[in-house]
Amino acid sequence: MISAVLVLVFFAVAANARVDFDRGVNTKQFSIEAVNSGITVPAPVKGINRYTRDCARFSFSPSDAEITSDRVWLRSLEYIQECHNVPVQQCHTVMVPGPNGTQVPHQQCHTVYQQQCHERPGMSWSRTAQIKMLARKLLPWERESFDVCLEGPWLEIYVNAAAYKYSASRQGSYDTLFELTAKNKVPMKADENGLSYAAFSYADGKFTFKATDKWAKEYSGEKVVITVDLYKEGWWIFNGYLGSRDFTFDAAEGYEMSFTEKDLEKALAEDDAFRGAKKYYAKWGFRRVGAISKDNYVKKDKTPSITK
Incomplete structure (x- = not known):
């Protein structure tokens, strides 16, 4: 009698403990466990x-x-x-309670996901x-x-x-x-080689600078502005700037500019000019004025030095 009761109890427990394979897996339970594990898997970023x-x-x-x-x-x-998430283990050291009230180092590690692309x-x-x-x-x-x-x-x-x-x-x-x-x-930039140096001299108390124009015929009816900067030679690189002046002409095959130091804008007084050998040179440039070309300034080379 006792054996029969035990058998009935065993089958009752087994019946309550059996798995119903038709019900499927409880995925909600698994997802909660994954979140609780502390590992977050980010979605990979789409490649570019x-x-x-x-x-x-x-x-x-x-x-x-x-x-x-x-x-x-x-x-x-x-x-x-293409980008993929790769698990990487990161570790750091923390202090935890040890024996006899001491603190001992302990390494804690966790897994993070990093994106790697190629x-x-x-x-x-x-x-x-x-x-x-x-x-x-x-x-x-x-x-x-x-x-x-x-x-x-x-x-x-x-x-x-x-x-x-x-x-x-x-x-x-x-x-x-x-x-x-x-x-x-559409106007384009003026030809940098349109104007050329011809001469630079000093006589009768005046400096004279001359230039030629290769495209005088093409620029007929328009104007050109020539800028002359006068310098006094000094020792080594210490040259004195004496001043500047603009000269405006109708387009022609040649241009001649005569001036004294007093004619220059921002001219220095004689006492302020660099003292030394009486040698001078000019730096110059030009720009076209009209509809044929842009009015860009063209910087030219300096002239040979002359003696005053």
């Missing part, structure tokens, strides 16, 4: 794609006829950034580029240049230096031809 940029510069000189450039190969490569090659693109410049007129010193760049699948043209506003049409996809049509004229 980038493309290499390949550019070619096309330059054009003055010509009244249509010009077609050489064909240039351009290549671009895609790089894909790049891998992706797609690649190849294109040819060419520019056809329709007939337009440039001044003798003007030079134009354009950049064509391939970045990923995108092929674009950019102005580097131009004497006109241009409209551009595109022909072809793999072999691309950009056709440029000149619209409105």
Whole structure:
């Protein structure tokens, strides 16, 4: 009788303890345990794609006829950034109670996740580029240049230096031809070699500076401003600045400027000027005034030294 009761109790306990496989797993319980463990797994950040940029510069000189450039190969490569979370163990030392009321060092460690990224090659693109410049007129010193760049699948043209506003049409996809049509004229920088030193001298109490203009005919009807800075030579690098003056002329093949020290702006008194050998030189430059070129100042070299 006692044995029968024990058997019944055993089966009752076993029945209450059996697992119901049809009910599935309690995932909520597992997630709570993961959070309570102190380990947080961040979601990986999506990688960023980038493309290499390949550019070619096309330059054009003055010509009244249509010009077609050489064909240039351009290549671009895609790089894909991939990121992953990697577990890293970080440890630090803390002091904990030890025997006999002492403090002893103890190392505590925990796991953190750090993101590690790398790049891998992706797609690649190849294109040819060419520019056809329709007939337009440039001044003798003007030079134009354009950049064509391939970045990923995108092929674009950019102005580097131009004497006109241009409209551009595109022909072809793999072999691309950009056709440029000149619209409105745009002033470019003045030719740095347009004016040249001719002479610098001193006579009858005056300094005389002369310059020549290579483009006098092209600038007919416009003006040029020449700036002359006078210096007195000193010992080693200690030269004395005596003053400056601007001279304005109608465009011509040659320019002559005569002046005394008193004619200069910001001229120094004789007592303030650097004393020593009576040698002088000039630094000079010019700028165009009108519609043909920009009015950028062109700095030229200094003249040979002369004796007063």
